[in-house]
Amino acid sequence: xxxxxxxxxxxxxxxxxxxxxxxxxxxxxxxxxxxxxxxxxxxxxxxxxxxxxxxxxxxxxxxxxxxxxxxxxxxxxxxxxxxxxxxxxxxxxxxxxxxxxxxxxxxxxxxxxxxxxxxxxxxxxxxxxxxxxxxxxxxxxxxxxxxxxxxxxxxxxxxxxxxxxxxxxxxxxxxxxxxxxxxxxxxxxxxxxxxxxxxxxxxxxxxxxxxxxxxxxxxxxxxxxxxxxxxxxxxxxxxxxxxxxxxxxxxxxxxxxxxxxxxxxxxxxxxxxxxxxxxxxxxxxxxxxxxxxxxxxxxxxxxxxxxxxxxxxxxxxxxxxxxxxxxxxxxxxxxxxxxxxxxxxxxxxxxxxx
Amino acid sequence: xxxxxxxxxxxxxxxxxxxxxxxxxxxxxxxxxxxxxxxxxxxxxxxxxxxxxxxxxxxxxxxxxxxxxxxxxxxxxxxxxxxxxxxxxxxxxxxxxxxxxxxxxxxxxxxxxxxxxxxxxxxxxxxxxxxxxxxxxxxxxxxxxxxxxxxxxxxxxxxxxxxxxxxxxxxxxxxxxxxxxxxxxxxxxxxxxxxxxxxxxxxxxxxxxxxxxxxxxxxxxxxxxxxxxxxxxxxxxxxxxxxxxxxxxxxxxxxxxxxxxxxxxxxxxxxxxxxxxxxxxxxxxxxxxxxxxxxxxxxxxxxxxxxxxxxxxxxxxxxxxxxxxxxxxxxxx
Numbered sequence: 001x002x003x004x005x006x007x008x009x010x011x012x013x014x015x016x017x018x019x020x021x022x023x024x025x026x027x028x029x030x031x032x033x034x035x036x037x038x039x040x041x042x043x044x045x046x047x048x049x050x051x052x053x054x055x056x057x058x059x060x061x062x063x064x065x066x067x068x069x070x071x072x073x074x075x076x077x078x079x080x081x082x083x084x085x086x087x088x089x090x091x092x093x094x095x096x097x098x099x100x101x102x103x104x105x106x107x108x109x110x111x112x113x114x115x116x117x118x119x120x121x122x123x124x125x126x127x128x129x130x131x132x133x134x135x136x137x138x139x140x141x142x143x144x145x146x147x148x149x150x151x152x153x154x155x156x157x158x159x160x161x162x163x164x165x166x167x168x169x170x171x172x173x174x175x176x177x178x179x180x181x182x183x184x185x186x187x188x189x190x191x192x193x194x195x196x197x198x199x200x201x202x203x204x205x206x207x208x209x210x211x212x213x214x215x216x217x218x219x220x221x222x223x224x225x226x227x228x229x230x231x232x233x234x235x236x237x238x239x240x241x242x243x244x245x246x247x248x249x250x251x252x253x254x255x256x257x258x259x260x261x262x263x264x265x266x267x268x269x270x271x272x273x274x275x276x277x278x279x280x281x282x283x284x285x286x287x288x289x290x291x292x293x294x295x296x297x298x299x300x301x302x303x304x305x306x307x308x309x310x311x312x313x314x315x316x317x318x319x320x321x322x323x324x325x326x327x328x329x330x331x332x333x334x335x336x337x338x339x340x341x342x343x344x345x346x347x348x349x350x351x352x353x354x
Numbered sequence: 355x356x357x358x359x360x361x362x363x364x365x366x367x368x369x370x371x372x373x374x375x376x377x378x379x380x381x382x383x384x385x386x387x388x389x390x391x392x393x394x395x396x397x398x399x400x401x402x403x404x405x406x407x408x409x410x411x412x413x414x415x416x417x418x419x420x421x422x423x424x425x426x427x428x429x430x431x432x433x434x435x436x437x438x439x440x441x442x443x444x445x446x447x448x449x450x451x452x453x454x455x456x457x458x459x460x461x462x463x464x465x466x467x468x469x470x471x472x473x474x475x476x477x478x479x480x481x482x483x484x485x486x487x488x489x490x491x492x493x494x495x496x497x498x499x500x501x502x503x504x505x506x507x508x509x510x511x512x513x514x515x516x517x518x519x520x521x522x523x524x525x526x527x528x529x530x531x532x533x534x535x536x537x538x539x540x541x542x543x544x545x546x547x548x549x550x551x552x553x554x555x556x557x558x559x560x561x562x563x564x565x566x567x568x569x570x571x572x573x574x575x576x577x578x579x580x581x582x583x584x585x586x587x588x589x590x591x592x593x594x595x596x597x598x599x600x601x602x603x604x605x606x607x608x609x610x611x612x613x614x615x616x617x618x619x620x621x622x623x624x625x626x627x628x629x630x631x632x633x634x635x636x637x638x639x640x641x642x643x644x645x646x647x648x649x650x651x652x653x654x655x656x657x658x659x660x661x662x663x664x665x666x667x668x669x670x671x672x673x674x675x676x677x678x679x680x681x682x683x684x685x686x687x
Binding site: 080081082084085087088090091092094095097098099101102104105106110111112114179182184185188189192193196197200201337340341344345348349352353 | 559562563567568569570572573575576577579580581582583584585586587588590591592594595598599602
């Protein structure tokens, strides 16, 4: 396990793969696997130890909503508001979660374990931690590591699937320039978005509530200091704590099992299904749209809510075929819709399986 | 005015606080009773006595200190649960037992009245001694030989008190549910301070595994909900977006109309008089633009004939080199 921790740090430092997460997780893995004499009150599973106290945020599930608060305060929903149909791409990409759920069931996992594993396909680390801490605490370490690893691998996993599913003509589609969104619309969005989603899926309240609350802090224009704190120091602190404690919790006896291998395989599958579903959905959606409103299917992958990595992948692949076709702003729409979609999906799984 | 608003807000807060407290109390339920304890539960003094079990149906800890227990509808304040004992706090979904042995001097959980074969009712009353939180009636003849009378599912089912909600949808799930059934029954097992039935969490998952072994139903249901949630959001924001665009368009038109009204010359029919032969086309165009701008700004720079801009040659010092050159310093000798 110490070796795995070192590999994580190596990948983060040399390859720049999600360094903000892989460095704390990697170091946490090393800390958590130092042999200890029981009773010293220093281990993460020893009640009252410092690490155990910090781990409460993961166990009780209050770190992920705080991260969502920061994400909300950082996110600009303009792309989505200016073109609301992009929301549906975010919904389609959630097929990854439920596809992986079905495969996990077929592999012999219990429904609650399958639900926790499936959420890896949502490509949202905090959501994966939140749900696994509720549904399958024993698998949380493997699920979190798997989720963050695949988020770092988005630029490797998604492009082949995107290229496979699209024709050259489709990759060259130029989307209509998004209209300017008024400040009033930006203020209304978090309130209406929260009310609607929370009433439909109340079990997603902690994540959705904090996401939209953070966004309201940003867009209200009168709570700049709070928004800055949520999107800056607060999210940094929580990211450090969540990373190190999740890393510490992955102890060899619990982590080095065949189940973990299964989780890693299912994680990769769920990412592939999500990308596949997102791109395919856009292709089908285009059949019903007028020529001037057509969507470039290369932004379909961005429904996987790895913000902003998957949107960046859409943009870069688009540029490979047309140097003047900038897809980043368009791809940010399904990308942030994916964040909402994965939080809603997590709420549904929690409602069904807890 | 500000003071008034502060008072109103304060009153609202106080009312909310009272309401919250009251709400917690009303989440308490009488859950199980034994009137003839022949070979069952023994208290801390080694005695077998009748008992009443209270269950906290809420998701928060509730302190029942100050509430009343009684078996007499004419005297609801028979036994006041003492304050100052931390054990009167009932954690969420937990139980608390009171021995109805008529010996309150033995401690908080020994009531001043005795529940026996003559008793037919039990009341749990709020701290004001008037509001009945829960009330049950029973037939003691059915409860001989240590049998208990309890809710088939903890906290679920109606009480006999008018106004307490009957969760009949849950009761109707029971095989024994008959018309008028309020969720109470003679229990097959006596379960002091513990659940009357085992939690069905495990069975729920097993059932899910049995009914949906491949996860197809779950996937379809969940995806439908995700799509529905985002579809509603899509339609709503499409409407908001359309409305916002219409409002902006209307605003723009209003602004333009206002500007047109404000500007005195009608720009569509402006006659321009320019001295001939001295200027290039670019200079003329620039002059027209500046003149129109100044006219719209309502600065009376040009002459005042309606719809006519007249340009005159003005000898500006800025164009006269001789005038703008500094004088050489003079030296007085």
